[in-house]
Amino acid sequence: MTLQGKIAVVTGASRGIGKGAALALGELGATVYVTGRTVTPGNSLPGTVGETADEVTALGGTGIAVAVDHHDDTQVDALFDRIAEEHGRLDVLVNNVYPSADLTAWLGKPFWELPVEAWDGVIDIGLRSHYVAARRAALLMVPAGSGVIVNVSSSGSQQYSHNIPYGVGKAALDRFTADAAHELERHGVAVVSLWPGLVRTELVMAGASKSSDGSGRDVIALPGEGEFDISGAQSPLFVGRAAAALAADPDVIKRTGKAYAVAVLAGDYGFTEDDGSVPNVLLRPDAE
Numbered sequence: 001m002t003l004q005g006k007i008a009v010v011t012g013a014s015r016g017i018g019k020g021a022a023l024a025l026g027e028l029g030a031t032v033y034v035t036g037r038t039v040t041p042g043n044s045l046p047g048t049v050g051e052t053a054d055e056v057t058a059l060g061g062t063g064i065a066v067a068v069d070h071h072d073d074t075q076v077d078a079l080f081d082r083i084a085e086e087h088g089r090l091d092v093l094v095n096n097v098y099p100s101a102d103l104t105a106w107l108g109k110p111f112w113e114l115p116v117e118a119w120d121g122v123i124d125i126g127l128r129s130h131y132v133a134a135r136r137a138a139l140l141m142v143p144a145g146s147g148v149i150v151n152v153s154s155s156g157s158q159q160y161s162h163n164i165p166y167g168v169g170k171a172a173l174d175r176f177t178a179d180a181a182h183e184l185e186r187h188g189v190a191v192v193s194l195w196p197g198l199v200r201t202e203l204v205m206a207g208a209s210k211s212s213d214g215s216g217r218d219v220i221a222l223p224g225e226g227e228f229d230i231s232g233a234q235s236p237l238f239v240g241r242a243a244a245a246l247a248a249d250p251d252v253i254k255r256t257g258k259a260y261a262v263a264v265l266a267g268d269y270g271f272t273e274d275d276g277s278v279p280n281v282l283l284r285p286d287a288e
Contacts, residue, residue, distance in 0.1 A: 001248035001269075003061075004029035007087045008247065009079070011070055011133055012097030014038040015047030016201040017152055020236025021094045022052050024244035026061030030092065035068040035079060045101070045202045070097045070129035080136035089144050092247040093137040095130035096152040098122075100203055103166065108223025111164040122165040127172050134180060138189065145188040148252055150243045151177050153193040153259060155282070162222070174259050181257030190252045193259035194242055198233040198281040205230070232281045234262060238273050245269040 008025045012018040014036035022032045034056065036049045049065040056063030066082070068075045083090055099121045106118045134149050141147030156162065157170035174193045181191040198204070204220050208230055211217040219227040242265040246252050249269070263280035265271075272278055 001245060002028055003092070003244065003248050006030045006091040006247070007033075007083065007089060008092035008094070009033045009035065009083070009090065009133070009137070010094040010096060011035050011068070011129070013052050014049050015045055015052075015236075016096075016100065016203065017196060017199060017236050017239050018094070018096035019047060019052045019055075020238070020240030021096060021150075021152075021243045022056050022063065022240070023059060023237055024240030025092065025094075025247065026056030026059040026063060027241075028244050028248055029061055030244075030247075031062040031064065031087075032056050033064045033066055033079065033083060035066050035070070036097070037067065037069050039065075039067045045206065047202060070133065071125055073132055076129075076132055076136060080133075080140070084140060090137050090140040091147055093133060093147075093149045094152065094243050095133055095149065097129050098126045098152070100201070103162065104203070104207070106165070107162050108225070109163055114163060114165070118163070119165045122169040123172075126169045127176070130173060131176060134176075134191070138180075138184060141189045142184070142187045147189040148247045149180070149184075149189065149191045150246055151191070151193045152239075152243075153177070153195055155195045155261070157193075157259070161225070177259065178257045185253065185256050188253065190246075190256040192246055192252070192255050192257075194239070194246075194265075195259055195261045196234060196239045196242075197262060197279065198228050198230065199239055200230055200233045200235055204233070228281065230281075232279045234279045234281070235273055238262065238266070238271070238279065241271040242266065242269075245271055 010022040013022040013034040053063030053065035157174045177193040242262045
């Protein structure tokens with residue numbers, strides 16, 4: 001697979017799954033616009049857009065860091081205007097930006113105990129921002145008759161997880177994937193939802209602890225959902241390789257409108273972790 005000469009945007013790529021997607025696209029030679037709010041090191045979690053862009057370049061792609069607050073449409077417009085001016089096209093959009101750090105304070109709580117901003121954060125940033133970016137991407141992709149939009153979603157769209165805003169947001173995102181695919185397929189643009197398993201993001205690792213059963217296992221405890229062993233969790237890069245595989249697939253239009261678990265795509269495309277493994281630790285196995 002190769003993405004040499006392709007132009008990509010990954011939103012929310014300072015760290016986590018977004019960073020993994022940017023690096024995976026870079027591995028295949030893409031030029032990647034890395035967006036996010038974090039530009040200065042020293043925050044509670046590691047990672048900046050500049051650091052991610054540098055790693056993309058080191059892997060053989062071309063990383064371009066752009067500070068963007070995806071809650072500000074003006075900044076989003078400026079990003080896509082810049083891409084149009086510099087390249088005249090866009091081949092790949094990975095919609096990943098999400099208020100994960102904010103979500104941790106609201107895990108496992110019924111909706112009547114949540115502040116309204118819990119809904120606003122998830123729906124405005126985790127859903128509306130994807131819509132806004134996809135709209136601008138489509139304005140470049142439709143005239144070219146090609147393109148791939150990957151929405152980082154969750155099997156929480158199908159089964160209760162974390163809280164009501166989370167599930168509603170992910171269900172709406174998968175609905176957006178399906179409906180956008182319906183409108184874009186005739187223009188040669190594919191839209192696919194991606195369902196990661198448990199992922200070893202910086203946030204997850206910061207919240208890890210030893211198992212309560214005395215086994216010494218490293219786990220992440222989620223209120224109301226139990227403990228999950230992170231030793232077999234997916235790396236952000238592994239999840240990113242799923243997005244990159246979709247972007248590089250010449251027949252990706254056959255997958256448009258659907259949601260795919262990362263481990264399923266690993267089986268279909270043959271990508272692995274760096275050690276050759278295909279981890280599949282799930283938070284919601286019944287939903288798969």
